[in-house]
Amino acid sequence: MTSPDDWWRDAVVYEVYLRSFADSDGDGIGDLGGLRRRLPYLADLGVDALWITPWYPSPMADGGYDVADYCDIDPRFGTLADADALLAEAHALGLRVITDMVANHTSEQHPWFRAALAAGPGSPERGRYFFRDGRAGGSQPPNDWISAFGGPAWTRVREPDGSPGQWYLHLFAPEQPDLDWQHPGVREDFDAILRFWFDRGIDGLRVDAAPAMAKVTGLPDAGHGPGALFESRAWVGNPHWDVDEVHDILRRWRRIGDSYEGGRLFVTEAVVNGPERLSRYVRPDEMHTSFNFDYLSCPWDAGRLRAVIDASLAALEPVGAPATWVLSSHDETRHVTRFGRQRTGAATMGFDTAEAATDLALGLRRARAAALLTLALPGSAYVYQGEELGLPEVEDLPEEVLQDPTWERSGHTARGRDGCRVPIPWEGDRPPFGFTEDGVQPWLPQPADWADRTVAAELAQPASTLSLYRSALRLRRRLIGGTDVPLSWHDAGDAVLSFGRGPTFRCVVNLSGQHVPLPAAGRVVLVSGPCAGGLPPDTAAWLQIADT
Numbered sequence: 001m002t003s004p005d006d007w008w009r010d011a012v013v014y015e016v017y018l019r020s021f022a023d024s025d026g027d028g029i030g031d032l033g034g035l036r037r038r039l040p041y042l043a044d045l046g047v048d049a050l051w052i053t054p055w056y057p058s059p060m061a062d063g064g065y066d067v068a069d070y071c072d073i074d075p076r077f078g079t080l081a082d083a084d085a086l087l088a089e090a091h092a093l094g095l096r097v098i099t100d101m102v103a104n105h106t107s108e109q110h111p112w113f114r115a116a117l118a119a120g121p122g123s124p125e126r127g128r129y130f131f132r133d134g135r136a137g138g139s140q141p142p143n144d145w146i147s148a149f150g151g152p153a154w155t156r157v158r159e160p161d162g163s164p165g166q167w168y169l170h171l172f173a174p175e176q177p178d179l180d181w182q183h184p185g186v187r188e189d190f191d192a193i194l195r196f197w198f199d200r201g202i203d204g205l206r207v208d209a210a211p212a213m214a215k216v217t218g219l220p221d222a223g224h225g226p227g228a229l230f231e232s233r234a235w236v237g238n239p240h241w242d243v244d245e246v247h248d249i250l251r252r253w254r255r256i257g258d259s260y261e262g263g264r265l266f267v268t269e270a271v272v273n274g275p276e277r278l279s280r281y282v283r284p285d286e287m288h289t290s291f292n293f294d295y296l297s298c299p300w301d302a303g304r305l306r307a308v309i310d311a312s313l314a315a316l317e318p319v320g321a322p323a324t325w326v327l328s329s330h331d332e333t334r335h336v337t338r339f340g341r342q343r344t345g346a347a348t349m350g351f352d353t354a355e356a357a358t359d360l361a362l363g364l365r366r367a368r369a370a371a372l373l374t375l376a377l378p379g380s381a382y383v384y385q386g387e388e389l390g391l392p393e394v395e396d397l398p399e400e401v402l403q404d405p406t407w408e409r410s411g412h413t414a415r416g417r418d419g420c421r422v423p424i425p426w427e428g429d430r431p432p433f434g435f436t437e438d439g440v441q442p443w444l445p446q447p448a449d450w451a452d453r454t455v456a457a458e459l460a461q462p463a464s465t466l467s468l469y470r471s472a473l474r475l476r477r478r479l480i481g482g483t484d485v486p487l488s489w490h491d492a493g494d495a496v497l498s499f500g501r502g503p504t505f506r507c508v509v510n511l512s513g514q515h516v517p518l519p520a521a522g523r524v525v526l527v528s529g530p531c532a533g534g535l536p537p538d539t540a541a542w543l544q545i546a547d548t
Contacts (some may be wrong), residue, residue: 011048017250017330020423023436032078046473049096061175070193087201096203104212105176117470130169139243150232150409202263216248236481250286268519275315282321302511323379339366339394368528376507386424390465393419427456509540
């Protein structure tokens with residue numbers, strides 16, 4: 001059985017995108033007060049922990065992932081006292097709290113970067129970042145590196161005397177200059193930042209963009225061609241992503257976390273080339289878990305899903321780390337929408353565009369089946385807010401409300417990630433659906449037809465997606481046990497996933513075009529959709545097998 005200190009090995013973690021979860025002060029932006037009011041909902045849902053997206057002071061050029069102060073709370077979200085109260089109330093409900101740590105880059109408004117701009121070329125202040133002279137007499141970027149949001153990864157500055165000057169590196173938006181983690185001051189300051197939050201009672205950290213935190217010395221060209229996308233899952237030997245020296249930083253952080261009683265959890269965002277590279281981030285002296293983007297991006301196809309599951313488990317077994325399964329996040333098109341398209345896999349972050357009409361009924365049916373598949377797999381799982389309501393991507397947001405950096409950086413050709421960040425609906429029959437005060441416009445508008453997708457509406461419907469998630473989360477541990485119960489596949493045809501966890505639990509997912517029979521010795525305990533005369537297409541079932 002999992003020990004209390006190893007709670008994370010089979011935990012279900014709920015991602016709270018703070019701006020879009022619940023607003024308590026009527027400004028249309030989600031905040032800590034709103035989250036505190038809704039903590040009982042999360043506890044009753046049955047999750048073990050919540051991951052909160054960045055709550056630090058920020059100009060919000062990238063939704064809070066541009067941090068101006070690592071040891072405070074953005075006034076739009078509340079105060080440090082609110083954060084302390086949230087921690088106490090969550091812990092009292094049995095919920096652990098994980099927060100985001102954005103350490104590859106700061107905001108351009110961070111005092112470190114403002115000092116670097118003011119100090120000029122060659123100064124110690126610029127040593128914290130990557131300031132370099134340009135090519136072609138200074139007029140061209142120092143190398144060919146690209147930004148995740150489109151375009152080059154370099155921006156030229158005006159020097160204190162007003163002349164065109166050096167360039168600085170930003171693998172994301174220009175408002176997010178990359179830190180140089182070879183600088184001893186950077187490492188020491190982040191040691192103190194981690195301890196600041198761990199001392200306040202944070203249970204763990206989600207490490208944003210971990211593979212970006214080390215660069216090859218000399219910053220050589222990467223070989224990116226014109227118009228190249230930030231397709232890090234395909235990169236091998238890239239000089240600005242998944243460089244081996246990043247693991248020195250992660251080991252340093254792990255030692256800090258382990259110095260606290262019971263330890264502190266680290267989960268990495270590491271979009272790298274395959275399960276073997278991912279497994280390096282969760283070696284015994286590094287991070288505990290890492291998001292499985294190969295699973296998130298996998299199309300709705302039985303063979304490919306099984307291959308990803310097998311490869312993930314095989315790569316992680318030698319390092320003793322559990323897998324972490326993810327279907328959606330604040331960075332990806334919601335899977336209800338993806339699964340209703342002809343191409344059901346996820347595209348490169350922020351550049352996912354529909355090529356044809358989306359069948360949302362089909363997408364929801366598949367999403368419900370995927371939920372049972374995900375929650376039956378060995379390891380931990382992450383649920384993105386609204387996923388449990390079956391929310392689709394909002395694909396028709398007016399252009400004037402779009403805020404994702406991808407929209408501007410792509411020259412208005414890619415709408416970015418705002419469609420998965422629309423505030424979730426709680427109650428009522430019209431916007432803002434209890435997210436904020438009546439008559440207040442949320443920071444992103446909600447569709448008017450979400451009345452049947454509110455928490456209140458779905459709680460009243462036994463067949464709703466919310467009811468399915470609540471049932472699955474309650475049954476998961478009782479039927480399966482812990483994460484140490486291995487997976488064993490059963491032959492049920494090429495388009496059907498059928499596996500056991502222990503002698504009495506079976507999960508069957510039908511990805512074929514016709515009904516398939518269920519094991520005769522099995523009693524259906526939970527099913528993702530109507531089930532009569534066999535398991536219908538795009539449907540999953542949990543069964544209890546007679547123990548012989």
